[in-house]
Amino acid sequence: xxxxxxxxxxxxxxxxxxxxxxxxxxxxxxxxxxxxxxxxxxxxxxxxxxxxxxxxxxxxxxxxxxxxxxxxxxxxxxxxxxxxxxxxxxxxxxxxxxxxxxxxxxxxxxxxxx
Amino acid sequence: xxxxxxxxxxxxxxxxxxxxxxxxxxxxxxxxxxxxxxxxxxxxxxxxxxxxxxxxxxxxxxxxxxxxxxxxxxxxxxxxxxxxxxxxxxxxxxxxxxxxxxxxxxxxxxxxxxx
Numbered sequence: 001x002x003x004x005x006x007x008x009x010x011x012x013x014x015x016x017x018x019x020x021x022x023x024x025x026x027x028x029x030x031x032x033x034x035x036x037x038x039x040x041x042x043x044x045x046x047x048x049x050x051x052x053x054x055x056x057x058x059x060x061x062x063x064x065x066x067x068x069x070x071x072x073x074x075x076x077x078x079x080x081x082x083x084x085x086x087x088x089x090x091x092x093x094x095x096x097x098x099x100x101x102x103x104x105x106x107x108x109x110x111x112x113x114x
Numbered sequence: 115x116x117x118x119x120x121x122x123x124x125x126x127x128x129x130x131x132x133x134x135x136x137x138x139x140x141x142x143x144x145x146x147x148x149x150x151x152x153x154x155x156x157x158x159x160x161x162x163x164x165x166x167x168x169x170x171x172x173x174x175x176x177x178x179x180x181x182x183x184x185x186x187x188x189x190x191x192x193x194x195x196x197x198x199x200x201x202x203x204x205x206x207x208x209x210x211x212x213x214x215x216x217x218x219x220x221x222x223x224x225x226x227x228x229x
Contacts, residue, residue: 031214045216056216095214101146103217107157
């Protein structure tokens with residue numbers, strides 16, 4: 001069964017360092033998303049991406065964040081200068097256009113900023 | 115702004131019992147509603163997607179209902195098993211477009227099935 005794949009599963013980084021979280025969406029999906037979940041809190045939307053551009057972003061998604069689809073398969077989230085409060089589980093999701101509109105999520109990357 | 119609430123926040127039931135989880139949303143203009151399962155420290159597994167035109171959707175021992183006009187959905191789990199222990203989340207897209215809008219999640223119900 002097709003699935004969304006995220007790497008790494010866990011990343012520890014020092015405050016101020018740049019991190020790149022990677023995702024491989026399901027191959028025929030064209031809508032891509034990043035969400036995050038701070039421990040004990042709701043899953044919250046960060047950004048959506050379609051047709052090689054950002055279609056919507058939340059207030060959380062400030063200038064420290066960027067997304068990219070560098071090739072036909074990967075979708076990345078970059079945090080330029082990590083803060084302690086960026087520690088969270090980050091989820092990538094993808095959705096098929098014109099299909100069931102069911103969103104499929106990856107297993108997440110747990111980011112710990114120390 | 116869409117808000118999604120799930121009650122109860124936590125539920126413990128003996129194995130074998132049937133149970134109902136509740137989800138309510140403030141803006142009834144939704145394209146669909148999705149139920150997810152989340153195991154501790156893990157990702158989100160889609161359980162059921164129910165379209166706005168549907169009233170029910172079933173998968174195995176799971177049955178989801180949707181009452182769009184009243185802003186409510188329920189997830190019914192029949193004959194519960196210890197393996198059903200997890201957090202259950204509901205989520206709705208932010209508008210009535212094509213269902214590709216961002217999802218707004220509830221806070222979840224943490225379910226524990228007691229053997």
